[in-house]
Amino acid sequence: MTGPDQAAEHAAQSFVPPHPAPAERDATFERDVLACLPDVARFARSLTRDDANADDLVQETMLRAYRAYHTFEPGSDARRWLFTICRNVFLRQRERDLRQADVADDAELETLGAVWGHVAAVRDGVDDLFDRLDLGPAIDRALAELPDAFRVAVVLVDVEGQAYEEAAAVAGVPVGTIRSRLFRGRRLLQEQLLSYARDAGFAAPAGPTPRAARPRPRKSV
Amino acid sequence: MTPHTPFTAAGSPPPAPIDCDTAVRRLWDYLDGELDDRRMAEVDTHLAACRHCPRHFAFARVFLDAVATARREHQQPGALRERVVAALRAEGFTGARTP
Numbered sequence A: 001m002t003g004p005d006q007a008a009e010h011a012a013q014s015f016v017p018p019h020p021a022p023a024e025r026d027a028t029f030e031r032d033v034l035a036c037l038p039d040v041a042r043f044a045r046s047l048t049r050d051d052a053n054a055d056d057l058v059q060e061t062m063l064r065a066y067r068a069y070h071t072f073e074p075g076s077d078a079r080r081w082l083f084t085i086c087r088n089v090f091l092r093q094r095e096r097d098l099r100q101a102d103v104a105d106d107a108e109l110e111t112l113g114a115v116w117g118h119v120a121a122v123r124d125g126v127d128d129l130f131d132r133l134d135l136g137p138a139i140d141r142a143l144a145e146l147p148d149a150f151r152v153a154v155v156l157v158d159v160e161g162q163a164y165e166e167a168a169a170v171a172g173v174p175v176g177t178i179r180s181r182l183f184r185g186r187r188l189l190q191e192q193l194l195s196y197a198r199d200a201g202f203a204a205p206a207g208p209t210p211r212a213a214r215p216r217p218r219k220s221v
Numbered sequence B: 001m002t003p004h005t006p007f008t009a010a011g012s013p014p015p016a017p018i019d020c021d022t023a024v025r026r027l028w029d030y031l032d033g034e035l036d037d038r039r040m041a042e043v044d045t046h047l048a049a050c051r052h053c054p055r056h057f058a059f060a061r062v063f064l065d066a067v068a069t070a071r072r073e074h075q076q077p078g079a080l081r082e083r084v085v086a087a088l089r090a091e092g093f094t095g096a097r098t099p
Helices: A003-013 A023-032 A034-048 A051-067 A078-094 A107-124 A136-145 A148-159 A164-171 A175-199 B020-025 B027-031 B037-049 B053-072 B078-089
Strands: none
Touching: A023 A034, A034 A051, A034 A078, A034 A148, A034 B078, A051 A078, A051 B078, A078 A164, A107 A175, A107 B020, A107 B027, A107 B053, A136 A148, A136 A175, A136 B053, A148 A164, A148 A175, A148 B053, A164 A175, A175 B027, A175 B053, B020 B027, B020 B037, B020 B053, B027 B037, B027 B053, B037 B053
């Protein structure tokens, strides 16, 4: 845990509720923190893989954030702050540390795996599956089956739009580790989805359809 | 293959040519915008000239978009928000008043 995160956690533990809470403080909390509820809910669901437990986790996260709000630096990234609290609450509840996960240590090899996956998809006629199929449920299932560490990396970067450095801070691991986990997670996801498409008989007779590929814009926060 | 290497900025040297292996090893970093400017330009230049790599990059990009879209379509935070606000009010929170 980083310094500011540790301070936030400590403050959350030792907080004395405000009586009464300053209206201005609550207004900014609502605007800057409570507005992130959908993001926190999504992240919590990716951690728990269970809606009811995710809701409990979101509530606890928001309560701790409220208690520690005086430690939040105005203008800083509220989502990252909340994700960090959420992850820490989750780890305590589960008594399990994501750092113990089996971690890929060769990010470049994982990247090449993505290309091999594409080659296999072309071979099997399912390389356009993302254009032809509603993969939402399949993606949900595939994400849920990922080991925790890989799922967290994928959700933070690919769903929440965090940069590697930001995601690493939330996960409490070095940037290189989050990068390796991300790439492994993506490869596993691709394999699951391609397998799903093949098993479901979605092979298409046509070849690949090239498109322009540009870097993705980060989600603004 | 020798890709065209136009200048990308005034006064800066043209990107160095890179081969397909180097380009695909940078695939995720490139799509995530995590490369420095020089490496980004090298990949850009390679993709503009290569007949093979753009398809791999496009496939990866569509995959990333599908993951992001699928997960974002899930949010229905209305009831959860009400529950969280109620819990916050028990702590003294006075915001999020209902009209």
